[in-house]
Amino acid sequence: MTERIIDDVRFQPVEVQLLEPFAIAGGAPAIARNVFVRIRLRDGTVGYGEAAPFEAVSGETQASTLAALDGIAELVLGRDVAQWRRLHAALRPALAGAPAALCGVEQALFDAFARHARVALVxxxxxxxxxxxxxxxxxxxxxxxxxxxxxxxxxxxxxxxxxxxxxxxxxxxxxxxxxxxxxxxxxxxxxxxxxxxxxxxxxxxxxxxxxxxxxxxxxxxxxxxxxxxxxxxxxxxxxxxxxxxxxxxxxxxxxxxxxxxxxxxxxxxxxxxxxxxxxxxxxxxxxxxxxxxxxxxxxxxxxxxxxxxxxxxxxxxxxxxxxxxxxxxxxxxxxxxxxxxxxxxxxxxxxxxxxxxxxx
Ligand SMILES: [Mg+2]
CATH class of the missing domain: 3.20.20.120 (Enolase-like C-terminal domain)
Known part of the structure; x- marks a missing residue:
């Protein structure tokens, strides 16, 4: 079990230029300002996630997402990745109002869990x-x-x-x-x-x-x-x-x-x-x-x-x-x-x- 323990969590802001602005009612972003998440387990397995805040849709931004993620690592470090329901129960209130941030972390948890088990996510x-x-x-x-x-x-x-x-x-x-x-x-x-x-x-x-x-x-x-x-x-x-x-x-x-x-x-x-x-x-x-x-x-x-x-x-x-x-x-x-x-x-x-x- 100990090899499933989460021992590292990182957040990486990214800026991706779009080939054309993604224009909708309410806004037209030309750059996606997202955040990549990486969770590493004790056995070296890594899992990845992404937070993609879309200000015109939800009011979330890259800055608000990074601010929400600050301090989140302590909720997951040292925990067994297989305990994803309990991890969710801790993360959801801590990331209330920041669903993209929650999504990025939870994607990384599931991805790490699947990779550890050597199964495709599908x-x-x-x-x-x-x-x-x-x-x-x-x-x-x-x-x-x-x-x-x-x-x-x-x-x-x-x-x-x-x-x-x-x-x-x-x-x-x-x-x-x-x-x-x-x-x-x-x-x-x-x-x-x-x-x-x-x-x-x-x-x-x-x-x-x-x-x-x-x-x-x-x-x-x-x-x-x-x-x-x-x-x-x-x-x-x-x-x-x-x-x-x-x-x-x-x-x-x-x-x-x-x-x-x-x-x-x-x-x-x-x-x-x-x-x-x-x-x-x-x-x-x-x-x-x-x-x-x-x-x-x-x-x-x-x-x-x-x-x-x-x-x-x-x-x-x-x-x-x-x-x-x-x-x-x-x-x-x-x-x-x-x-x-x-x-x-x-x-x-x-x-x-x-x-x-x-x-x-
Ligand atoms: Mg829609």
Missing amino acids: DLFGGRAGALRTDITIPAGDAGHAQRSARRAVAAGFGTLKVKVGAGGWEADVARLRGIRDAAPGAGLIVDANAGYTFEQARAFLAGLAAEGIRLRLFEQPVAADRPDELRALERESGVPVCADESVRSPADALRVAAMGVSSLNVKLMKFGVVDALDVLAIARSAGMTCMIGGMVETAVSMSFSAALAEAMQPLCGYVDLDTPLFMADGIVEGGLRYAGEAVSLPAAPGTGVDLERWF
Whole structure:
């Protein structure tokens, strides 16, 4: 047992320039300012995690994340990594209000535990299901940008486009969707308003799409986070599946939207940490919901973790949105998930298979 004792914890801030700003309703970061986490066990096993604070979504920043992590090492040093529920019980109150920080530490704990046991993370969570297929995001922008992005995405092998809306007016978003449909007539369309519309605007947007004959596969978080009742009302009225994202920041929130009858929710590890995300997945499964597995602006460290969870949780995680490493240059992270067009596959390696040693 003693070889599973945690004997070192490190945090490494990183700045990753994006190939284009990740523009959504509320903000458009051009640089991902994240924090890598490394946990080492007494036998030399290391595990990696990532905190990816997204200020426009949760108000967290790299600075607030580092401040939250200060002093956390003493909660985990000398503890058995296999005791992850007890570690979570100590970490969660200490990192209240800093879910990205909690996520980074918990990812590193699970990764170290899996590597110590010499199992791939996907096997730890439930086993392989074959390659996932991710959507690709078309950030907020003008109609020309949307159409060019759609053409490029389809040429690169993506069959599902996730279009960020709600940053301009709904009329402009309808025009963007029309351009995308014309450029990529066979593509599946998901839209994500990141809480950027009012109920009436969301309704007008859907009517505008219907008038153009544009069908959506999913409408993610059309309205404000504190209006989950409107998510359900919009879904019932329009027949378009709705996904709660900003409205679900805890297992209790998941229970609330499940009870209301919203058909899906977005499980981003950065909103909950790993352990609470497992509860959110259990609630969604029990309620007969479908999950989207997505993320903030994350490197392959966190996205490999989420891909392992998503693959193990098929068919529950029916919507896969694990594309942000594609907005970054190659070479930031060694190993981990691989993309071939829209196909996402995981290596046959312990843990996530990521190697971050050059950062530490
Ligand atoms: Mg979203």
